[in-house]
Amino acid sequence: MYVGDDSPSVYERILVPTDGSVGSAHVAMQAIDLAEQYDAAIHVVHVIEEPASSLVSGGESRDKLEERGEQAIERVETMARIHGIDVETELLEGSPADTILNYAEEADMDLVVTGTHGRSGVKRHIIGSVAERLVRHATCPVMTVRLPGSDETVDGKEHARELAEEAIADEGHDAAITGVDRQVSVWVVEAESDTESLVVYVDPVTQRTSVVVRD
Numbered sequence: 001m002y003v004g005d006d007s008p009s010v011y012e013r014i015l016v017p018t019d020g021s022v023g024s025a026h027v028a029m030q031a032i033d034l035a036e037q038y039d040a041a042i043h044v045v046h047v048i049e050e051p052a053s054s055l056v057s058g059g060e061s062r063d064k065l066e067e068r069g070e071q072a073i074e075r076v077e078t079m080a081r082i083h084g085i086d087v088e089t090e091l092l093e094g095s096p097a098d099t100i101l102n103y104a105e106e107a108d109m110d111l112v113v114t115g116t117h118g119r120s121g122v123k124r125h126i127i128g129s130v131a132e133r134l135v136r137h138a139t140c141p142v143m144t145v146r147l148p149g150s151d152e153t154v155d156g157k158e159h160a161r162e163l164a165e166e167a168i169a170d171e172g173h174d175a176a177i178t179g180v181d182r183q184v185s186v187w188v189v190e191a192e193s194d195t196e197s198l199v200v201y202v203d204p205v206t207q208r209t210s211v212v213v214r215d
């Protein structure tokens with residue numbers, strides 16, 4: 001992780017470039033954590049790399065590139081809104097590093113939070129070079145986050161337990177956790193009190209929780 005020495009004491013606008021790489025949810029969560037701390041807004045951008053013809057290298061259509069970009073943006077946008085963060089989005093076109101740098105300067109960003117690499121192979125190398133250029137040339141501080149091999153942001157059983165405990169308390173219940181189990185696409189946390197039985201579902205990517213009172 002790198003953040004320049006000229007980091008402001010308060011962040012108001014945080015830029016999150018995304019290409020939808022596996023593990024990019026971790027980058028989003030770093031930005032969301034900072035946005036919660038500083039009551040900041042998040043700007044999410046995806047850059048469709050030139051050329052802008054109807055067919056690009058590898059035969060992938062322009063429509064497919066736009067669809068992929070919109071999905072990458074929507075995922076981060078959803079995570080931000082779940083955590084109560086104001087978010088703005090842009091689907092841009094051009095050279096990724098230059099386009100992100102221009103956007104950060106024109107939109108007066110206080111911080112850029114980016115992954116250190118992208119997809120496998122050539123794409124991974126390209127995104128790595130983009131992160132390096134952002135660190136070298138951005139007019140605001142840049143935080144780089146190493147992308148893990150998973151989209152999940154819930155680190156394990158204890159993290160799921162903590163999120164469930166917070167959700168139970170936030171909804172005014174007084175119940176103790178009795179079990180934490182990972183199912184196919186969700187953490188299931190059970191809790192009991194003298195008067196009620198609860199189940200908390202924890203999304204492993206967005207950390208969204210849902211508390212259900214058993215009949």
